[in-house]
Amino acid sequence: MYIWYYSQDYFHIFTPPMKLRTGYKGFILAAFTCLFILFSFSAKAQYVSPKVKLEAAENTISKLSEAIKERDKVIHDQKYLLEKKDREILTVQNSVKRLEINTAKMKEASKHQDSFLNVFLLAALLALVAVAILFVTLKDKKSLFKKLEEKTAIINKGAEDLQQKNKEVTDSIKYARKIQDVMLPTINEMKAKLPKSFVFYKPKDIVSGDFFWITEVNQKVFFATADCTGHGVPGALMSMLGISRLNEIVNEKDILSPAKILNELKSSIINSLSKTESGAGMQDGMDISLFCYDKRKMKLTYAAANNGIYIIREDKIISLEADKQPVGTSPREHMPFKESSFDLMESDLIVTYTDGFADQFGGPKGKKFKYKQLQQLLMEVKNKPVSVIPELMNRVFLKWKGKLEQVDDVLIVGVRI
Structure with missing residues (x-):
């Protein structure tokens, strides 16, 4: 410068x-x-x-x-x-920021890779376990399948045997029904002794514990309607015992008093039941109504055990009461039956019955039919021809029962004078 x-x-x-x-x-x-x-x-x-x-x-x-x-x-x-x-x-x-971001991404990716690796290892382990289980299962399955086939064969054999035994039992019961039918009066026998009569008979099972019996001695018709203890086979056996004893008492021993007949029948049944250990102490027997109809005198003599007798005369029902004891073992078995008489008129309808119809459940509320409705039904059909009355009663019974099961044997017998 x-x-x-x-x-x-x-x-x-x-x-x-x-x-x-x-x-x-x-x-x-x-x-x-x-x-x-x-x-x-x-x-x-x-x-x-x-x-x-x-x-x-x-x-x-x-x-x-x-x-x-x-x-x-x-x-x-x-x-x-x-x-x-x-x-x-x-x-x-x-550059530092990008490096930090890349480092974070790499760390995150590393975490995901570690997680994926862990999941993969876990899946591989589970797969190995599943394969092992499957292998063992298949091995056991073959053994189980073989055992199952053996058991199935045994069950099928047992089912076949049971079916065969069932068939044999059913065939035996059907054969017992034939025997019971033989012992019961036929329609022709009924018509021969009581021309204006009807029978509505509807067993619950193949054989029945309800039975009716008829015989005639010196223009006197003896008729009984009975309900034995139980139904099915036990009831049927008791019914055949009752029919056999009645034939013996009236036709062989010539006992013609309704009360004496029931007393003799009660003693015979008690003696028969006491011979078996299974019968000891059980209240077995039957409810029965027995009457003697004297055709010449238009007179009805009767005795009854629990089940009464209806006399329908014009527009009213006369109820003949029964003794409150069965024919068989009971706390009152030592008491004799009472005998009563009733003068009949022409067009009277004598009705004997068991409790099966009145005790049947049904109707809109699933309740019992009861005796009041039974009496109303009898009043409705009393003037109908006796040949159509059983069918009319069957229709009412089926309608009332509906889809419900029949609870007991049903028996109603009517005799028009």
């Missing part, structure tokens, strides 16, 4: 012994130096022309401008370097 200064008579260019520093600080130093020289020599200068002063000022300004430009260039270069450094720092920061 060069500096003009003034001597006594002219300007001299002074070159400092050392080069001034450039840049912002150099500029400030040069400016202060120029001002110092100007003021220092102004007092000593005698005269300087305006032209010289102007040239000196322009030269100084030019130098200052160059210094300013050089300063600006340095500032610009420094700014560029700073911006470059900032960009480099930002780039590094972005």
Whole structure:
């Protein structure tokens, strides 16, 4: 840098012994130096022309401008370097962020890979266990299947044997039904002794515990309607015992009093039951109504055990009461039966019955039919021909029962005088 200064008579260019520093600080130093020289020599200068002063000022300004430009260039270069450094720092920061993100992703992926690996290993282990179980199961299954086939064969054989025995039992019961039917009076026998009579007979099973019996001695018709203890085979056996004993008492022993007949029948049944251990102490026997109809005298003599007798005369029902004890074992078995008589009129309808019809469940509420409705039914059919009465009663019974099971044997017998 060069500096003009003034001597006594002219300007001299002074070159400092050392080069001034450039840049912002150099500029400030040069400016202060120029001002110092100007003021220092102004007092000593005698005269300087305006032209010289102007040239000196322009030269100084030019130098200052160059210094300013050089300063600006340095500032610009420094700014560029700073911006470059900032960009480099930002780039590094972005790289660090991307590296952190990638690292996090890699860690997450590693976790997923570990989880997937764990799941895969667990699945593989379960698959191995399943294969092992399947292998053992298949092995056991063959053994079980073989055992099952053997047991099935045994069961089928047992079922066939049971079916065969069932068939044999059923055939035996059907044969017993034939025997029971033989012992019961036929329609022709009934019509021969009691021409205007009907029988509504509906067993619950193949054989029945209800029975009716008839015989005639010296124009006296003896008729009984009985309900034995139980139904099915036990009841049927008791009924055949009752029929056999009645034939013996009346036709062989010639006992013709209804009360004496029942007393003899009770003693015979008790003696028969006492011969078996299974019968001891059981209240077995039958409820029975027995009457003797004297055709010549139009007289009815009767005795009854639990089951009474109805006499339907015109528009009313006369109920002949029964003794409150069965023919068989009971707390009152030592008491004799009572005998009563009743004068009959033409067109009277004698009705004997068991409890099967009255005890049948059915109707809209599933209740018992009961004796009141039975009496109403008898009043409705009393004037019908005796040949159609059983069918009319069967229709009423089936309608009342509906889909319910029949609970007991049913027997109703009517004799029109």
